[in-house]
Amino acid sequence: MRARVRWGIVGTGGIARRTVGDLQLCDTVELVGICSRDKDRADQFASEHSIPFASADFDAFCASGQVDAVYVGIPHGLHFDYAARALRAGVHVVCEKPLTMTSAEAEELHRLSRENGAFLMEAMWMKFTPAFRAVTEILGSGTIGEPRLIQAGAGFPVPPDGPARYWVAELGGGALYDLGVYTIALAHAVLGTPDQVIAVGKMRDDGVDEQVAYTLRYDSGAVAQLTNSLTAFIPPGGWIGGTRGSITVGEPLFAPRSLRVVTGQPPAPPTVEELDFDQEGAGYVPMFRAASEAILRGDVEHPIHPVSATVAVLQILERVRAELVEARDRAGTGGQLGALSRPGP
Ligand SMILES: NC(=O)c1ccc[n+]([C@@H]2O[C@H](COP(=O)([O-])OP(=O)(O)OC[C@H]3O[C@@H](n4cnc5c(N)ncnc54)[C@H](OP(=O)(O)O)[C@@H]3O)[C@@H](O)[C@H]2O)c1
DSSP, rough: OOEEEEEEEOOOOOHHHHHHHHHHOOTEEEEEEEEESHHHHHHHHHHHHSSSSSEEEEHHHHHHHSSEEEEEOOOGGGGHHHHHHHHHTEEEEEEEEESSSSSSHHHHHHHHHHHHOOOEEEEOOOGGHHHHHHHHHHHHHHHTTTEEEEEEEEEEEOTTSOOOHHHHHTOOSSSSSIIIIHHHHHHHHHSSOOSEEEEEEETTTTTOOOEEEEEEEEEEOOOEEEESSHHHHHEEEEEEEEEEEEEEEOSSSTTTEEEOOOOTTTSOOOOOEEOOOOTTTTTTTHHHHHHHHHHHOOOSSTSSSHHHHHHHHHHHHHHHHHHHHHHHHHHHHSSOOOOOOOOOO
């Protein structure tokens, strides 16, 4: 058995540059390849980061026998095609979020992963951070009782002429695809699949949502209130309220480095515990290490973020989007009205 997985990065853009150093920090990773649409860009990236194999042909890259696993860092609308081609070639895949544009596509990738014995995981780095692992442990220990309420958000304004992937529908534009995956993943990890979804926001005619506030309601009475925006700042954080206490997740939600745990029944004064966590590299190291270890074990998915969780999150995201589309179409005003609103007389 190899001691290291031979990884190749796909794409030479923003996320590739943020994660390349973290891949090189993992002792179970050997970063051997970079694939771009453009050979000069691949060569440049390879020389900047001492990567031996540069390619501008993705299928040849996967068939080369030099790369065991690819990390797909290209706009979301292209994920399904690239991940499917890698899996069919028997190459393991960690693909940026969201894994695909639809839950049906994620299910198809899951099938291809099992059929070809290749590992598949969405790059949900948040769930692998020490702070998020601690949230899971605190919830499991019952310290804050039963979780009943979650509030979380993430947003930042992207100019209309900003990077195309935010605003072009075919590339996966919209606040939900870019940021909702995190807030929904948090709610799903704590509360599971909701019984009701209510959403208000702005969905453009081309299917790109500018911003959205949504409520996930559970028959148990639990509720998650979530917000995402590409037109306004929303502090990227959140909290979980339980029957005996609360956990506030430090910003940024995607890679928290602190937690505030408050417990105690009034009128007794609350007990406040501040927890701080170290970050390895830029925060992606625990995810890449976990994926590599799973691949070396011969696993085709990871228990911390199995493909079923990706599918479940995408199904919730689709329900939120459907609410916005319905409100837009009912109002006929570009989606200004909320899902539960009715046009006036
Ligand atoms: N986890 C995180 O913290 C985080 C942060 C930012 C983004 N992301 C995710 O990473 C992904 C990429 O985001 P990004 O900001 O890196 O995007 P980006 O810079 O716009 O694009 C990344 C690269 O994708 C390749 N690409 C662009 N258009 C393509 C096309 N039509 N066909 C094939 N390749 C194409 C390009 O590489 P070449 O020119 O070399 O082919 C480009 O440099 C997204 O899914 C996003 O959600 C994650």
